[in-house]
Amino acid sequence: MSKKYKSDHHDEHMDESWLIPYADLLTLLLAMFIVLYAMSSVDSKKFEDMSKAFNIAFNTGVGVLDNTTIMETGKQMDDADKRNRRPSDETNSRTKDREALMKQEQQELEELKKQLDKYIQTNGMTTQLDTKLNQSQLMITISDKALFASGSAAVKPEARNLAVAISDMFDKYPGYEIVVSGHTDNEPISNSEFKSNWDLSSSRAIRFMDILLSNKSLDPRLFSAIGYGEHRPVDSNNNALGRAKNRRVEVSIIRKFIDPENSSPIPATPKQ
Structure with a gap:
């Protein structure tokens, strides 16, 4: 006689109803952290995108692990934020680099000026040479008497040492543009070698x-020579002292980095 065995025990199944509120809780926590992250750089476009992402997540009823909309949107927003910041970051970086180079340039020109001033003092040339550093250049002004005989463009033998000493100093600070300019007084040149003060000043430079x-x-390639004749005086041509100041050679070491707001314009012609 066959016996039937009836089980009094039903298969036990774990109650999984708790997963629904747990998943909702995870979704809300993720949403909160995304909002906190987005608040660090607020704009209306980000909130609009985030709102759309949340609507998709909550209205479709799909679990957060199966719906990557929020994560993708967050990534897109982060990429957009990086793109928006990049020009500003690059500008700031260029500004810092320029400031560092300007500081280095200032130090170099100050050192060069000190060396020139020391040479002038040591050789007793304070009445013949002068240096001036401004926002656009370091200028060395040399009296014509220190370099040339009257009406001549031939550099005196003793003045060659000065030119060589200056060139040796330039050698320590490469890369600067050097402009040599010649200037005369307003008295017309009267010899067969030069037709005008333009000619004389250019030849001297x-x-x-x-x-x-x-x-x-x-x-x-960094050097140039210019003759200005009598047209850029620094003093009056109405007396011998003023005319002597106007007869000069200027050697300008041009800055590579110029602050447009502080750069010095060409000085106005003094009253005659």
């Missing part, structure tokens, strides 16, 4: 530059 460039370590 070139002859002095030739000696500077005898230093082969210097880059001639």
Whole structure:
């Protein structure tokens, strides 16, 4: 006789109803953290995108682990934020680099000025040479008497040492543009060698530059010579002292980095 065995025990199943509120809780926590992250850089576009992502997540009833909309939206917002910040970051970086280079340039020109001033003092040339550092250049002003005979563009033999010493100093600070300019007073030149003060001032600038460039370590592409004649005086031409100041050679070491707000304009012509 067959016996039937009836089990009094039903298969026991774990109650999984708790997973629903647990998943909701996880979704809310994730939403809260995304909101906190987004608040660090608030804009209306981000909130609009986030709102759409939340609507999709809550209205579809899909679990957060199966719906990547929020995560993708967050990534898109983060990428957009990086793109928006990049130009500003690059600008700030360029500004800092420029400031560092300007500071280095200032230190170099100050050191060069100190060396020139020391040379002038040591050689007793304070009445013949002068240096001035401003926002656009370091300028060396040399009296014509220290370099040339009257009406001549030939550099005096003893003045060649000065030009060589200056070129040796330039060798320690490469990369700067050097402008040599010649100036005269307003008295017309009266010899067969030069047709005008333009001619004389240009020739003097070139002859002095030739000696500077005898230093082969210097880059001639950075040098230029200009003659201004009597048209850029620094003093009156109505007396001998003023005319003597106007007869000069200027050697300008041009800054690479100029602050437009503080750069010095060309000085106005003094009253005659």
